Amino acid sequence: MSGSEAGVNLPALTVALSQVVVLVVLSPLVIGLMRTVRARLEGRVGGGLGQPFRDVRKLLAKEPIRAKGTSWLSVAGPLVLMASSLVVCALMPLLGTVTFDRMPDDLFVVVSVLLLGTVAVALVGLDAGTAFGGMGSSRHMTIAALVEPTVLLAVYALSIPVGSSVLSRIVAARLEDPTSVFSPVSLLALLALAIAVVAETGRLPVDNPATHLELTMVHEAMVLESSGRDLAWLELGSWLRLGALLGLLATLLAPWGVVTEVSAPGLLLAALALSVKLTVAATLLATVEVFVAKVRLFRVPELLAGSFVLAFLAVTASYLVAPG
Amino acid sequence: MSVFRVLRLIRRVGRIAESAPAAPDPLPDLPRELTGSVQVRHVDAGSCNGCEIEIGAAFGPVYDVERYGARLVASPRHADVVLVTGVVTHNMREPLLRTVEATPRPRLVVAVGDCASNCGMFSAGYGVAGAVHEVVDVDLEVPGCPPGPEAVVEALRRVTGR
Numbered sequence: 001m002s003g004s005e006a007g008v009n010l011p012a013l014t015v016a017l018s019q020v021v022v023l024v025v026l027s028p029l030v031i032g033l034m035r036t037v038r039a040r041l042e043g044r045v046g047g048g049l050g051q052p053f054r055d056v057r058k059l060l061a062k063e064p065i066r067a068k069g070t071s072w073l074s075v076a077g078p079l080v081l082m083a084s085s086l087v088v089c090a091l092m093p094l095l096g097t098v099t100f101d102r103m104p105d106d107l108f109v110v111v112s113v114l115l116l117g118t119v120a121v122a123l124v125g126l127d128a129g130t131a132f133g134g135m136g137s138s139r140h141m142t143i144a145a146l147v148e149p150t151v152l153l154a155v156y157a158l159s160i161p162v163g164s165s166v167l168s169r170i171v172a173a174r175l176e177d178p179t180s181v182f183s184p185v186s187l188l189a190l191l192a193l194a195i196a197v198v199a200e201t202g203r204l205p206v207d208n209p210a211t212h213l214e215l216t217m218v219h220e221a222m223v224l225e226s227s228g229r230d231l232a233w234l235e236l237g238s239w240l241r242l243g244a245l246l247g248l249l250a251t252l253l254a255p256w257g258v259v260t261e262v263s264a265p266g267l268l269l270a271a272l273a274l275s276v277k278l279t280v281a282a283t284l285l286a287t288v289e290v291f292v293a294k295v296r297l298f299r300v301p302e303l304l305a306g307s308f309v310l311a312f313l314a315v316t317a318s319y320l321v322a323p324g
Numbered sequence: 325m326s327v328f329r330v331l332r333l334i335r336r337v338g339r340i341a342e343s344a345p346a347a348p349d350p351l352p353d354l355p356r357e358l359t360g361s362v363q364v365r366h367v368d369a370g371s372c373n374g375c376e377i378e379i380g381a382a383f384g385p386v387y388d389v390e391r392y393g394a395r396l397v398a399s400p401r402h403a404d405v406v407l408v409t410g411v412v413t414h415n416m417r418e419p420l421l422r423t424v425e426a427t428p429r430p431r432l433v434v435a436v437g438d439c440a441s442n443c444g445m446f447s448a449g450y451g452v453a454g455a456v457h458e459v460v461d462v463d464l465e466v467p468g469c470p471p472g473p474e475a476v477v478e479a480l481r482r483v484t485g486r
Contacts, residue, residue, distance in 0.1 A: 040339070
């Protein structure tokens, strides 16, 4: 590519931009699908797949009301979350394993960008100074502190056989050798990662996204004071996180369809494969949610400690079975 | 309940939502932003809870007003429609005013039940400050004591336009 002289990695940029576009379209659909699956299993009809799009479009058109005494954080927080979610979407190897040289989709880069959004939402919750906002933020940070080590450890276990903590390399290695997906190390790590993703994105049994009871809220409690376009960015940002993390999980479990070299038909096929994977993952997650209730807050650390143990076992096992 | 019992329940019940009746005419001066998606915050200004039971049924699985784009939310900041029930009592006058003030524009106020529109059977009560339209601007009134879920559903469909 002629652009590479100027330091622009065109294939990586193409993959990153197409991932952002595809996820901005797919993530609200994933939320709509999960709500519809839940509604159907409960005997209802539900708002339909397009309802999240309609909600966000309306929120963007409304005037934001900010409580008296709030600072610039209430304005900046939602934008930081949205920006961090977009960066995560751009970095994840969901459509292609082509990555930037200077800023690869390294495990530590992805986790720290995710954490940036987490902290931004927690600060938005604290900013208005309401009791529920502070309570939600404190719970959110407790869960985040328990989830991040599990995510790091689980992906670290996957990175040991590959010899690189860059997510693209891990997915590329899985594409080359599909049997490695079903090794005990990989399955343990993916199970740990699945529990961590459920906790990180605030789904049942850790947090109930449809709750109206302030005392049980985690994510909802933090956004109670946000309105209009602030709320739209918070909603869309957290949907994108869910889309990207579910996508990562599905891609690690079924890497087929991800391109290693950029071409238009290849990317189109990869986008199609990603939507199929996300559909299956979202349907599965929504179905499981019908059968479980939210666990008591003090039981959440036990659940996450369990997933940490799984991740730890995966790391141990990967050293035991590692060749040489 | 065990997983198998829930599975059996899901298979036996199937779909309980009744089929949708024909869409009513949308409100004439409906803000264009609200078409298709309306978040509802409910305020009990001094109701006997009869209307609440009917509203609960409207959002339940049988009437399922969520399929027309209406959803109950936990904060007036997220809401587009403030659903007010009951007469406005002296103690709830200020909270009602503040709730409507906390709702971002464009917003609508829907008064549900006879008490909300003309104080109903409580009109001579000593704790009554007045009907809802005497305290805040009301865009739509739903008559009935209490109005049935289908009336609540129809009112919300006139707001969502679906």
